[in-house]
Amino acid sequence: MRKIVDFFVYSARFLRINCVTLAVLCSFSALAYTIDSDNTHIARDVDNYVDLTNLLARADIETIILKECITLEDGAILDGQTTGTKNKTIQVEKPFLPEDGSVRIAGTGDQTYILKPAEGEYSTYNLFKIEAGSKVIIKHVTLMGGFTGTRTVGDSPSVGGIDNYGYLDMEGVDMLRTGTALLNRPNARALLVNCNIVRNANWYGGGILNFSERVGTSDEYINGGTLVMDSCSLTENESLGPAHGGGAAENQGLMLLNNCVVANNASTEIGGGINNCKGGDLFVMNSTFTGNITTSEEYGTMAGGAIGNAGGASHVHIVNSILAYNGYDDGEAVVSSSLGRYSEAEEVHSTMQHSVYDAVSGLPQIDMTGTTKEYEGIFGSVQNSGIIAAGSTGTDGVTSSFDHPLVSRTETEGDSWSLSPVMLSQPTNHYIFANSVTTYFEYNGIFDETWNIHMAFETNGVVVALGEKVTVPPDNELESCKVTEGFGGASRTENNFIGAGGVSVIEKEEEREDITLFVVKLGEFTGGRVSGVTVYNDSYRSNSVVTVHGIPDSAHYLDGWIINDVKIAGSEQQYIFSFTVTSDIIITPIFSPVETKIIRVRQRYPWNNLVDIDYSVSEKDAVDYRLVFIASYTENGTNVTKQLKSFVKNSGKNEQGKFEEQRLGWKPDLRKAGEHRVTWDSAKDGVRLRGAPIALQLMACEGDER
Numbered sequence: 001m002r003k004i005v006d007f008f009v010y011s012a013r014f015l016r017i018n019c020v021t022l023a024v025l026c027s028f029s030a031l032a033y034t035i036d037s038d039n040t041h042i043a044r045d046v047d048n049y050v051d052l053t054n055l056l057a058r059a060d061i062e063t064i065i066l067k068e069c070i071t072l073e074d075g076a077i078l079d080g081q082t083t084g085t086k087n088k089t090i091q092v093e094k095p096f097l098p099e100d101g102s103v104r105i106a107g108t109g110d111q112t113y114i115l116k117p118a119e120g121e122y123s124t125y126n127l128f129k130i131e132a133g134s135k136v137i138i139k140h141v142t143l144m145g146g147f148t149g150t151r152t153v154g155d156s157p158s159v160g161g162i163d164n165y166g167y168l169d170m171e172g173v174d175m176l177r178t179g180t181a182l183l184n185r186p187n188a189r190a191l192l193v194n195c196n197i198v199r200n201a202n203w204y205g206g207g208i209l210n211f212s213e214r215v216g217t218s219d220e221y222i223n224g225g226t227l228v229m230d231s232c233s234l235t236e237n238e239s240l241g242p243a244h245g246g247g248a249a250e251n252q253g254l255m256l257l258n259n260c261v262v263a264n265n266a267s268t269e270i271g272g273g274i275n276n277c278k279g280g281d282l283f284v285m286n287s288t289f290t291g292n293i294t295t296s297e298e299y300g301t302m303a304g305g306a307i308g309n310a311g312g313a314s315h316v317h318i319v320n321s322i323l324a325y326n327g328y329d330d331g332e333a334v335v336s337s338s339l340g341r342y343s344e345a346e347e348v349h350s351t352m353q354h355s356v357y358d359a360v361s362g363l364p365q366i367d368m369t370g371t372t373k374e375y376e377g378i379f380g381s382v383q384n385s386g387i388i389a390a391g392s393t394g395t396d397g398v399t400s401s402f403d404h405p406l407v408s409r410t411e412t413e414g415d416s417w418s419l420s421p422v423m424l425s426q427p428t429n430h431y432i433f434a435n436s437v438t439t440y441f442e443y444n445g446i447f448d449e450t451w452n453i454h455m456a457f458e459t460n461g462v463v464v465a466l467g468e469k470v471t472v473p474p475d476n477e478l479e480s481c482k483v484t485e486g487f488g489g490a491s492r493t494e495n496n497f498i499g500a501g502g503v504s505v506i507e508k509e510e511e512r513e514d515i516t517l518f519v520v521k522l523g524e525f526t527g528g529r530v531s532g533v534t535v536y537n538d539s540y541r542s543n544s545v546v547t548v549h550g551i552p553d554s555a556h557y558l559d560g561w562i563i564n565d566v567k568i569a570g571s572e573q574q575y576i577f578s579f580t581v582t583s584d585i586i587i588t589p590i591f592s593p594v595e596t597k598i599i600r601v602r603q604r605y606p607w608n609n610l611v612d613i614d615y616s617v618s619e620k621d622a623v624d625y626r627l628v629f630i631a632s633y634t635e636n637g638t639n640v641t642k643q644l645k646s647f648v649k650n651s652g653k654n655e656q657g658k659f660e661e662q663r664l665g666w667k668p669d670l671r672k673a674g675e676h677r678v679t680w681d682s683a684k685d686g687v688r689l690r691g692a693p694i695a696l697q698l699m700a701c702e703g704d705e706r
Helices: 049-056 475-481
Strands: 006-011 042-046 063-066 070-072 077-079 088-092 104-106 113-116 128-130 135-139 141-144 162-164 167-171 174-176 182-184 189-193 196-198 208-210 226-230 233-235 249-251 254-258 261-263 274-276 281-285 288-290 307-309 315-319 322-324 327-329 334-336 339-341 350-353 382-385 402-405 407-412 415-421 439-442 454-459 462-465 517-522 528-531 538-541 545-552 556-563 576-580 585-593 596-603 610-617 626-635 638-643 647-653 659-662 674-681 693-701
Touching (some): 049 063, 049 070, 049 077, 135 141, 182 189, 208 226, 261 415, 274 281, 281 454, 288 415, 307 315, 339 350, 528 585, 545 556, 545 585, 626 674
Parallel strands (some): 042 063, 070 128, 088 141, 135 167, 141 174, 162 182, 167 189, 189 226, 208 249, 233 261, 254 281, 261 288, 288 322, 307 339, 315 350
Antiparallel strands (some): 104 113, 382 402, 407 415, 439 454, 528 545, 596 610, 626 693, 647 674
């Protein structure tokens, strides 16, 4: 029951109301949480670690909704695969980002505010807090959080997912639809392996904020957090604030990326992908940055479409990576910009070696050994279009059109995720192989009291560290620290390559395998919601089958599907609808309103409590819906709302001389157009009519909502 179709007010008096409280009895009746009883496998109102772990161990529970933020103590372990291979979902009641849409902002400068979602449409608490000194392990779950910040521009860090003051070890975790997935506090440490940070947004640090501590009111920052990301994806995240940046992440501490993809993120200020500032040290190895956009009017290309660096005490070191098809969007066109230095500080300390890039800005004296700007022809399905990040660039969420590769989709048990751009096959002498270097990475001691991270590469037969704060492995550990896999498990052993995703080898140019990707996007509509497809430019390989689910609002029904402006014949009431992707597709549901109404309400006799309710159904509404009537009235100064459940048949009395009882929800009620009558037995529902005003509301619902 969600939307009122029509209502009718008539006068009656009541003597008393008999209220009955219903309860679901099960083996967990003493616990605080509740479990949905309609086969949705959802547990709600969870507010403690013990209940949470018990629910993760239950095979019948797929989604766990937290009532409030849970503090995870030292030694806590959350594992979503204890009962199988499918990740369970842990979420707040209302995630920050809408299910199939983006955050929208309005205003300019310091007047910028969040327009959508509106106040009250998301949870104002985050999922987890980890105290200083506590080590927590989280693996194989999907996390969707809320938003703890203000709705107007502010400098204070906020979070919707995990607020980490301690040590966080995450593996195989997807974090999405959150106002900053991870806030890594000063002195905190976090290790993320095979994680996806997808479609998150906040004023700054849209996906991740690796935070530091300011010394008084000076420009000096200390005790920055430590963050290691190995084989992770940061896609379609966004920073919203005009004075801050870091669409995918803002780094103020030590941040290390290996085999990572940073794609289709956007920032209204610095660093469409990552903003490295306030003394931050950023190390990037074997990674791919593409499709990232900054819209900073103040800094332009120096803001860095992929990475923006403050210079001075902030250092960036890149090796064996791709930074291509990133840019600065001035509102009309996109200018190439991958690595930018936006500070006036003379000290630079940035390197980009053995890499592929499109443009750098404001970075004099940078070491560019082994780099090339020949980036065209290495990705499959490059498209000229705007990107939609999780938040909002301008008011519609879409950037200016520019060439950038589509990000491929992988499907695991029906769930699809944006991960990596497809790499085209290349001959063995191609620069993607010829300029690559052997790399070394080891971080196993990150949570020890005395810890050291090895991050190095081999050049001219010598193994060197990427920069200060990382070291070369000892000679006896070189082989064990060698990076032998790329993003998604691609082998680097036989033919090492530049970038994150694997590149296959071909002998001849004509033998290259053609990889065709198409975009599937959700069109604009009202009257319901859709899962299985989004407003984003999700890409699928040719001949992929996509299944969508249309869920109408109450008082609506599905009148069909439109694909590329053509209504699909016979698609009416196909609430689960599948189609094959052979071209770019915009799919739009048609949710039509149900036009039922109450005509009149009449009590038969003052003493028998029977009320005739006449209503009409239009021809277009003669579909499989059920009617629900709601009575509203005041008792002893208290507003009371009661669903009508007791009705009698209008076909006459039975053999015992009584009307036969029925429940309206037992049968479809909108199958037949025209005028109809139901008779309500108000006494059966505990209402004694004595002439006081009662409002009757009529609603059309999808199921038997008795």
